[in-house]
Amino acid sequence: MECRAGCAACCIVISISSPIPGMPHGKPAGVLCSQLTENGKCRLFGQPERPVVCSALHASEEMCGATDEEAYKILAELEELTQPAE
Template sequence: MDCRVGCAACCIVISISSPIPGMPEGKPAGVRCAQLTADNRCRLFGKPERPSVCTSLRPSPEMCGQSDEEAYLNLERLERLTRPS
């Protein structure tokens, strides 16, 4: 499965604990990544400074669903399930 261009659900919905250029403390859930362009493309895609967590995240039907809206819902649920209590 390929990413839907412009979706960026994984760059907004989930938290990322590793440093990201422009976000040295990582990214909280629900906050746009500082590396997203206005049209929701990653400025770091394919570059060595892209965090390994982002590089290893692969789109899947379970994560992305059939639409951007479904991706947001799926990732919000995953974020809730994996959030430390």
């Protein structure tokens, strides 16, 4: 499966704990990545500065669903399930 153009759910919904250029402390869940362009593309795609977690993500029906809205919902649920209990 290829990423849907303009979706960017994985660049918004999930948290990223590793440093990202422009976000030295990582990215909180629900916050747009500083490397996301206006048209929903990653400025670091294919670059060595791209966080390993981002490079390891691959579009799949299980993660992305059939629509952008499904991707946001699925990733929000996964984000919640992977957060430490308070």
